[in-house]
Amino acid sequence: MSDNKLVAETRTQFGKGAARKIRRDHKIPAVMYGHGAEPVHITLPGHATMMALKVTNALLTIVIDGDEQLALAKDVQRDPIKPVIEHIDLVIVRKGEKVTVDVPVHTEGEAAPETIVTVDAQTIQLEVEATHIPENIVVSVEGLEAGTQIKASELTLPAGATLVVDENTLVINVTQQISQEALDAEMAEAEAEAGIEHEEAGDAEATEGDDAAAEGDAPEGEKAESEDA
Structure with a gap:
């Protein structure tokens, strides 16, 4: 089971009014479904749930009346202004089964001088075991020269993980940093084409x-x- 254990309560009242009351009580309305089971409407403890979801693709253990069920947050609806979760859709998973998730890409190290490192793919879609979801994929850019490109097929994946995205997807692109002189020349050329005179x-x-x-x-x-x- 996961370390993120959340004790939930079943709920029978629905609608905006009921949801507002739940949130006033510092709880979060949620629904849990999957594997052919009927959707279960529950409430989750607000603070503990928000802390658990700080980790991308966090595996949750939902406890309802003493029974434990593994789940992933499929959709998290957040208030656009306040730091509040309004609703969560949870999908039931089982130990050993594989799930498809978007895993963040992180870089480490410093590329060659006067280069710019662009992360073209902020996340990579992988198929992994539900109980072995990586927090991120780390890519070293140490010493990479301008012109270097790293594609999805070149990533080092965790054991048991497979790519879902096209293997030719560009993940990291290292380019030459443009000098101020070159930037000024490009600006002057663009202004000349636009007919701007100084x-x-x-x-x-x-x-x-x-x-x-x-x-x-x-x-x-x-x-x-x-x-x-």
Whole structure:
């Protein structure tokens, strides 16, 4: 069984009003289903459940009236503003069976100088045993040069895990860091294509000087009239 043991209570009241009351009591409404069983509507302890779900793909042991059942959180509905879980869909799993999950990709190490490491696939879909779901897939980028690409087929997977995604899926892409000079050149080229022209500093000063001269050459009457305006 998993270390995340949650004692649940069955519920018979449904709807928004009932859900609000459950959340006011610092609990979370949930439904558990799978393996042909009828859906079971339950409430879970709020704080303990939120702590358990901090781990991606956490395997939960749901205890209902003394009976224990393994489950995975299939869908977690969260409040868009407050740090509150509004509802959870749990899918029943059994020890030894395989499940399909999205596992986060983490990088470690430093690539070669003046390179940028991009994680193109933030998660990788794997088929793994329900009781052996990895928290993440770690990829070393230590010393990798620009132009290096790591595909899904090149990942080191946990024992018993198999890829669900296409093996040619790009996971890590290492590119050359662009210099400020090259960036300025690209910007200038883009502006030229768009027809944007920048007035040179010398031209701007000359224009200002011409304006001042024109104002100085104006007749006294016009100057006075201009000042009165």
